[in-house]
Amino acid sequence: MGTGLRLLTVHAHADDETLTMGATLALLADQGVATCLVTCTDGELATVYAADMVEEEVRPRLGEIRRDELRAAATALGVTELHFLGYHDSGMAGADTNQAPHAFWRADLEEVTGRLVERIRAFRPQVVVTYDAYGGYGHPDHIQAHRGTVLAIEAAARPGMFAQAGEPWRVSKLYYTAFPLSLIRKAVAMAEAAGLPPPFGEQAPEEMEGIVPDEVVTTRVEARAGSARRRQALLAHHSQIAMDFPLVAMPEEVMAEHFSTDHYELAWSRVPTTIPEADLFAGVR
Numbered sequence: 001m002g003t004g005l006r007l008l009t010v011h012a013h014a015d016d017e018t019l020t021m022g023a024t025l026a027l028l029a030d031q032g033v034a035t036c037l038v039t040c041t042d043g044e045l046a047t048v049y050a051a052d053m054v055e056e057e058v059r060p061r062l063g064e065i066r067r068d069e070l071r072a073a074a075t076a077l078g079v080t081e082l083h084f085l086g087y088h089d090s091g092m093a094g095a096d097t098n099q100a101p102h103a104f105w106r107a108d109l110e111e112v113t114g115r116l117v118e119r120i121r122a123f124r125p126q127v128v129v130t131y132d133a134y135g136g137y138g139h140p141d142h143i144q145a146h147r148g149t150v151l152a153i154e155a156a157a158r159p160g161m162f163a164q165a166g167e168p169w170r171v172s173k174l175y176y177t178a179f180p181l182s183l184i185r186k187a188v189a190m191a192e193a194a195g196l197p198p199p200f201g202e203q204a205p206e207e208m209e210g211i212v213p214d215e216v217v218t219t220r221v222e223a224r225a226g227s228a229r230r231r232q233a234l235l236a237h238h239s240q241i242a243m244d245f246p247l248v249a250m251p252e253e254v255m256a257e258h259f260s261t262d263h264y265e266l267a268w269s270r271v272p273t274t275i276p277e278a279d280l281f282a283g284v285r
């Protein structure tokens with residue numbers, strides 16, 4: 001299925017791709033769109049949630065375990081190419097680990113940019129997706145992924161920059177993943193109506209990190225066809241999953257019916273498009 005359409009997405013840790021845009025990736029695979037997932041860190045500082053994993057046993061090889069989990073998730077989502085940049089997890093904002101010598105947060109930005117330029121020039125995506133400038137919710141590795149990606153897109157188009165990293169390529173559209181306030185409010189209201197505890201704790205949706213006003217959203221991708229594969233990918237991230245997590249505990253029919261639209265903010269487009277959009281390739285197809 002050679003549509004010639006290609007999407008590259010840059011994420012900080014294994015599972016970010018599934019949580020932010022898993023259903024979209026599966027849908028794009030159905031449409032014959034080639035997808036390239038670049039994951040910057042090995043995520044070795046993540047909390048281990050799996051009930052059958054023992055922290056002390058798993059911790060020393062968590063990076064390796066998460067690579068395997070991501071490979072399985074990417075297969076479930078029909079991702080065409082998966083690349084690991086292999087940086088070290090920086091830990092949550094403010095943690096001492098942010099300053100560790102090999103933390104992604106401390107990585108040389110020019111080096112990160114050069115490696116992403118190489119990926120962009122090799123894959124030649126029309127569309128790139130990453131996080132907004134706050135990294136979605138302030139995680140240092142997400143912010144670093146954003147920085148590297150926006151710089152790499154600009155550099156990739158210029159023949160004089162990173163000349164050893166391949167032939168220049170100009171990306172047509174850049175998107176940021178987004179969780180709008182209305183989506184969180186809906187989840188909270190549905191849980192309340194069903195007599196369940198608040199899915200994200202007692203915090204008011206307006207106060208939660210990583211939530212954007214609905215006005216920011218430019219693009220809603222209805223990806224119901226990809227919902228079941230998103231669940232499969234989510235379960236593949238075994239170390240990161242407890243079975244009582246709202247996204248796992250919620251029956252698949254409910255997820256598919258109510259939570260299978262992925263949201264994006266169009267940062268810019270070099271092709272004409274009309275907002276609101278329902279397709280990341282609007283103006284490109």
Ligand SMILES: [Zn+2]
Nearest residue numbers: 012013016139
């Ligand atoms: Zn992450």
